[in-house]
Amino acid sequence: xxxxxxxxxxxxxxxxxxxxxxxxxxxxxxxxxxxxxxxxxxxxxxxxxxxxxxxxxxxxxxxxxxxxxxxxxxxxxxxxxxxxxxxxxxxxxxxxxxxxxxxxxxxxxxxxxxxxxxxxxxxxxxxxx
Amino acid sequence: xxxxxxxxxxxxxxxxxxxxxxxxxxxxxxxxxxxxxxxxxxxxxxxxxxxxxxxxxxxxxxxxxxxxxxxxxxxxxxxxxxxxxxxxxxxxxxxxxxxxxxxxxxxxxxxxxxxxxxxxxxxxxxxxx
DNA sequence: CTTGACATTCCAGTGTAGGGGAAGGTTGAG
DNA sequence: CTCAACCTTCCCCTACACTGGAATGTCAAG
Numbered sequence: 001x002x003x004x005x006x007x008x009x010x011x012x013x014x015x016x017x018x019x020x021x022x023x024x025x026x027x028x029x030x031x032x033x034x035x036x037x038x039x040x041x042x043x044x045x046x047x048x049x050x051x052x053x054x055x056x057x058x059x060x061x062x063x064x065x066x067x068x069x070x071x072x073x074x075x076x077x078x079x080x081x082x083x084x085x086x087x088x089x090x091x092x093x094x095x096x097x098x099x100x101x102x103x104x105x106x107x108x109x110x111x112x113x114x115x116x117x118x119x120x121x122x123x124x125x126x127x128x129x
Numbered sequence: 130x131x132x133x134x135x136x137x138x139x140x141x142x143x144x145x146x147x148x149x150x151x152x153x154x155x156x157x158x159x160x161x162x163x164x165x166x167x168x169x170x171x172x173x174x175x176x177x178x179x180x181x182x183x184x185x186x187x188x189x190x191x192x193x194x195x196x197x198x199x200x201x202x203x204x205x206x207x208x209x210x211x212x213x214x215x216x217x218x219x220x221x222x223x224x225x226x227x228x229x230x231x232x233x234x235x236x237x238x239x240x241x242x243x244x245x246x247x248x249x250x251x252x253x254x255x256x257x258x
Numbered sequence: 259c260t261t262g263a264c265a266t267t268c269c270a271g272t273g274t275a276g277g278g279g280a281a282g283g284t285t286g287a288g
Numbered sequence: 289c290t291c292a293a294c295c296t297t298c299c300c301c302t303a304c305a306c307t308g309g310a311a312t313g314t315c316a317a318g
Contacts, residue, residue: 004264014265015307023305034314036265049233056226060305066230070237077241084238091231095224102220105185109213112206133294143295148276163284165295189275 003029006039010047017047025050025064057098062090132158135168139176146176154179154193156200186216 003014010017017037020026026046029037046067053063066087072080132143139146146166149155155175158166175196182192191212198205 002265013307016305018267019306034265036314052226053230054305055222056230057223058227058230066234069234081238081241084234084241087234088231088238091227091234095227095231098220098224098227101186102217102224105213105216105220108185109210109217112210112213131295142277144277145275147297152275161295163295165284183275 001039001041001043002032003037003039006043006047009044010051012047012051020047020050020060023060023064025060025067057094062087130168130170130172131161132166132168135172135176138173139180141176141180149176149179149189152189152193154189154196185213186220187212 001009003017007014007017017026021028021037026043029039029043032038049067050060050063053066054060065083069080069084069087130138132146136143136146146155150157155172158168158172161167178196179189179192182195183189195205195209195212198208
């Protein structure tokens with residue numbers, strides 16, 4: 001498939017795909033005789049993986065690392081296992097940070113929902129934050 | 130109070146305060162005869178509000194909107210409540226995406242751990258990482 | 259044969275949230 | 289008097305993740 005198709009299928013722009021290729025998140029696509037990139041169908045799954053990671057707030061560098069590990073396949077390499085362990089630990093850390101932030105925001109939101117407009121003291125900025 | 134005092138009281142740098150002024154989050158402070166900014170005491174409360182908003186993951190543009198409502202004499206509480214709702218929903222989305230990715234990485238790790246030959250040359254196999 | 263929708267590369271700009279450091283003015287202490 | 293610690297404006301720099309646009313090439317349809 002050409003870059004426009006792949007981009008549309010993944011809900012991205014062609015610019016983004018070329019950027020991801022430059023950034024090492026996508027392997028360089030093979031080219032048609034006319035020089036156009038020709039993507040295999042499973043590129044869309046890879047792009048969607050990247051999209052999910054981005055939606056989760058991961059940086060492209062972290063997504064790139066995870067993809068590189070995934071690309072390493074079945075290599076029973078101790079080094080790769082260590083890297084995967086580190087990724088898992090990092091993901092756990094990020095999840096717990098996000099959950100902590102969530103509970104803070106949930107508390108603020110509950111306070112805001114329980115109050116009336118009268119509880120918003122004009123002298124203060126806003127009692128809810 | 131001078132900018133350094135206000136910044137220290139709010140746990141920020143003087144750079145940040147000037148940046149906030151340029152960005153419309155802080156009104157332009159009145160100046161002492163020597164040209165130094167002279168902040169009223171309640172600026173610290175405003176800065177702490179900004180800090181709390183940032184800590185809750187709000188962008189400066191959102192915080193600016195809240196402050197603008199308050200400065201216009203309106204109680205921004207309903208608006209804040211909306212922002213907090215959105216923030217909560219976004220956090221929930223991010224957390225669920227992160228947990229989905231975590232389970233993918235956990236699967237890779239389990240697969241890698243089930244392999245046999247644990248000794249390999251990190252230089253050779255994993256050099257692309 | 260031309261038009262329009264694709265594609266290519268390359269360079270440059272955007273927005274976010276500040277940080278670095280120069281060049282100079284002001285103030286209090288020793 | 290000098291020195292350090294403040295302050296001022298000014299401009300550039302950072303990282304991240306794209307985005308825009310120019311100049312050019314390719315290709316199917318009318």
